[in-house]
Amino acid sequence: MGWLFIALCAAVICVLMWLLDPNLRRGRAFHAELALRESVPDGEMLRRYFAESEESSHIPREIRRIFAKHMGYPAEKLLPDDDFAFFWDELDMGDLAKEVEVGFSITFTVGDELTPCTIRAASAMVEAKRRAQTAI
Numbered sequence: 001m002g003w004l005f006i007a008l009c010a011a012v013i014c015v016l017m018w019l020l021d022p023n024l025r026r027g028r029a030f031h032a033e034l035a036l037r038e039s040v041p042d043g044e045m046l047r048r049y050f051a052e053s054e055e056s057s058h059i060p061r062e063i064r065r066i067f068a069k070h071m072g073y074p075a076e077k078l079l080p081d082d083d084f085a086f087f088w089d090e091l092d093m094g095d096l097a098k099e100v101e102v103g104f105s106i107t108f109t110v111g112d113e114l115t116p117c118t119i120r121a122a123s124a125m126v127e128a129k130r131r132a133q134t135a136i
Contacts, residue, residue, distance in 0.1 A: 027086045066096060
């Protein structure tokens, strides 16, 4: 009887954590929003959200694909200003960062921080890193 009570308490705690954890709640809300969102092809995303003078057009497109791959979401439904901070706790950032480094021939340092966690911010960081490395 004692083990049953302990198992029941553990189950209740797990359910409460699942319901009340802010990152999990934001993740569920984002997943529901994504299900209703129309797909936006790469070209349309670039026209709508990136001025011609901003990042090289291939950078946001590739960052979007890398994020989608590691998060398990369809790339065409991710938008440049979606904040993925809720997802970072569950994601192996090492693999994602390594793929970005290799894909764009850049190197991240310990002081680099992606805030906010968006496709736009990551694209700007990659562009800045590329400029800095070519200026050396």
